[in-house]
Amino acid sequence: xxxxxxxxGRDIAFRLSLLYAxxxxxxxxxxxxxxxxxxxxxxxDRDIAFVLAAxxxxxxxxxxxxxxxxDKRGDFVGVLAGxxxxxxxxxxxxxxxxxxxxxxxxxxxxxxxxxxxxxxxDTLTFAVLRAQDRWRPVLxxxxxxxxxxxxxxxxxxxxxxxILGNIAAGLFLSATSVAAIPxxxxxxxxxxxxxxxxxxxxxxxxxxPAPHEAGRSNPRGLGMLILVIGAAALIQASHAxxxxxxxxxxxxxxxxxxxxxxxxxxGVVCETAFFALAGRWVAxxxxxxxxxxxxxVTAVLRWxxxxxxxxxxxxxxxxxxxxxxxxxxxxxxxFLLFDLTPHAMRARAQGWLTAAIAGLSxxxxxxxxxLYAGFGEIAYLAMAxxxxxxxxxxxxxxxxxxxxxxxxxx
Numbered sequence: 001x002x003x004x005x006x007x008x009g010r011d012i013a014f015r016l017s018l019l020y021a022x023x024x025x026x027x028x029x030x031x032x033x034x035x036x037x038x039x040x041x042x043x044x045d046r047d048i049a050f051v052l053a054a055x056x057x058x059x060x061x062x063x064x065x066x067x068x069x070x071d072k073r074g075d076f077v078g079v080l081a082g083x084x085x086x087x088x089x090x091x092x093x094x095x096x097x098x099x100x101x102x103x104x105x106x107x108x109x110x111x112x113x114x115x116x117x118x119x120x121x122d123t124l125t126f127a128v129l130r131a132q133d134r135w136r137p138v139l140x141x142x143x144x145x146x147x148x149x150x151x152x153x154x155x156x157x158x159x160x161x162x163i164l165g166n167i168a169a170g171l172f173l174s175a176t177s178v179a180a181i182p183x184x185x186x187x188x189x190x191x192x193x194x195x196x197x198x199x200x201x202x203x204x205x206x207x208x209p210a211p212h213e214a215g216r217s218n219p220r221g222l223g224m225l226i227l228v229i230g231a232a233a234l235i236q237a238s239h240a241x242x243x244x245x246x247x248x249x250x251x252x253x254x255x256x257x258x259x260x261x262x263x264x265x266x267g268v269v270c271e272t273a274f275f276a277l278a279g280r281w282v283a284x285x286x287x288x289x290x291x292x293x294x295x296x297v298t299a300v301l302r303w304x305x306x307x308x309x310x311x312x313x314x315x316x317x318x319x320x321x322x323x324x325x326x327x328x329x330x331x332x333x334x335f336l337l338f339d340l341t342p343h344a345m346r347a348r349a350q351g352w353l354t355a356a357i358a359g360l361s362x363x364x365x366x367x368x369x370x371l372y373a374g375f376g377e378i379a380y381l382a383m384a385x386x387x388x389x390x391x392x393x394x395x396x397x398x399x400x401x402x403x404x405x406x407x408x409x410x
Contacts, residue, residue, distance in 0.1 A: 007201060012132060013149055015199045016125050020158035022192035023084075023117055026091075028165015029184045033173065034107075037181040041098055051104050055111035056362035060355045062112040067119055067351025071344055076127065077203045079347075080120040081196040087113040088189035094182035115358065117192075119350035124199065125154060126338040127206035127346055152331060156275035159327075163268050225340050225349060227397050228292070232333035233356040234390030235296045238303065238383040239326065240364035245372045250315075259312065263319045270323030278331060288335035289398035295329030296391035303384035309377045325387075336397065 007015075038048045070079040090110040097103050129149050169184055250260050278291075302321045305314060333353060341349040364386070371379035 007205075009132065009149055012128060012202065012205075013154055015195075015202060016128065016154045017157040019121055019124075019192075019195045019199050020155055021161035022188070022195035023121060024158035024161040025165045025168075026087075026185060026188040026192055027114075028162040029169040029181070029188055032166055033169050033178075033181050034185070037094075037178055038103065038107075040178040041103060043100060043103070047100055051100075051107050053362055053365060054104075055108040055115075056358045056365075058108060059112055059115040060359040063115045063119060063355045063358070064348065064351035066116045067123075067347040067354075070120055070123070070347040074207050075203065076120050076124045076206055076347060077196065077200050080117055080124065081193065081200075083113045083116040083120070084189065084193045084196050087117065088186060088193055091182055091186035091189045094185065115354060116351075119354045120347060122334055123338075123347045123350045124202065124206050125151060126334065127343075128202050130338070131205040151334065152275040152278050155331075156272050159268055159272040159275060163265065163272070166265075224397060224400060225337065225352075227393050227400075228333055228336045228340065229353050229356050231292055231296065231390045231393035231397065232329055232353060233360045234386050234393065235292075235299050235329045236326070236357045237360040237364045238299050238386040238390070240361050241303075241368045241372065241379055241383050242306070244365055244368045249372075249377060253309070255312070263316060266316060267319045267322030267326075270320045271327045274323040274327040275331070278328070288332045288339070289394060289401050290332075291328050292332030292336065293391055293394035293398060295325055295327070295332060296387050296394055298324035298328065299387035300384045300391065303380040303387060307378055307380035307384070329390075332394075 035048055035052065038051060039045075043051065066079060066083070070076050073079065087110055090106050090113065093106050094103070094110075097106055129151060132149055165188065169181075172184055173180065247260050247264070250263070255263075298321050302318045302325055305318045310318065337349045337353060338346065364383075368379070371382060
């Protein structure tokens with residue numbers, strides 16, 4: 001793709017939006033229904049917990065490793081497509097598997113492939129958006145101004161597709177059986193492979209480095225990167241108790257299944273709305289540190305509210321806060337990481353962030369069982385403490401950014 005005949009902004013946005021939608025559609029089937037299929041295959045509750053949790057620790061190694069490989073190859077799209085092809089094949093293999101060991105191996109490899117796909121999708125998106133914005137004066141010469149492409153309105157389609165996956169899988173299973181879950185996973189995963197190949201023309205934009213990205217290593221920039229990753233990991237991992245025991249606790253408090261499902265849907269809807277609207281306020285790194293801190297503060301308030309075992313109206317309000325505690329944290333960290341790292345480290349930095357969140361979340365999930373068993377809803381105070389630690393690191397990032405920009409150079 002040359003500068004003289006570029007893809008239109010609308011075409012770029014569509015290809016990236018389709019990629020997010022396809023990846024998250026699979027997750028919308030996987031997260032609620034894969035545990036159900038595992039149980040139907042005869043795995044015990046302990047086996048299911050191990051099958052789903054163990055791969056998170058392995059992703060601490062595999063995600064950065066393959067992200068670094070993508071950086072060295074200079075081909076985000078190719079490695080992304082390869083990971084999605086592997087994921088699709090493993091979903092198909094689940095159709096024929098039974099017994100703990102074969103299922104464990106397949107789900108572990110599936111999780112690792114999926115763990116590579118998400119940071120590479122973000123890396124591709126930010127690389128393309130930066131290049132498209134940098135080349136706007138050239139691309140627009142003699143033409144009408146084009147609207148600026150923004151991450152949030154593109155990323156929102158992933159969250160929207162997640163909800164669609166929940167609904168479509170539920171309807172699909174109502175017409176078939178639990179045994180059909182791997183077919184749904186394989187079908188949606190195959191769509192993500194098609195979306196990755198449809199995004200292939202964006203490779204030239206993604207691989208174009210900016211002129212200022214050459215120079216020496218900057219240790220201060222590396223320190224900033226560590227702070228950002230630490231802040232995001234602490235805030236995102238603080239969601240682990242809710243994700244693990246939220247529905248169970250609400251059911252024990254006699255909330256209906258309809259209310260519980262609605263509470264989760266409300267969180268994802270608010271997340272989608274945040275991505276759709278926040279891009280108009282945060283379209284670059286200048287406000288990203290404040291956005292990261294805002295996500296952490298909202299998480300602290302959510303967990304303090306949850307610790308008080310609130311009634312239905314306040315519980316719904318706390319769930320609506322997901323639009324900030326997750327989405328603001330995610331968007332802030334994405335903008336900061338991409339601003340801090342040069343072309344040669346883009347995928348690697350995203351891999352480090354994904355691995356840090358996965359690793360810390362796995363630890364918190366493991367600790368959530370004893371915490372919840374011993375303290376009930378009071379255990380949310382520990383989650384508030386985690387998020388508060390993330391807010392502290394985000395505040396340090398904000399202060400240092402105000403004092404002067406620190407960027408890693410290669």
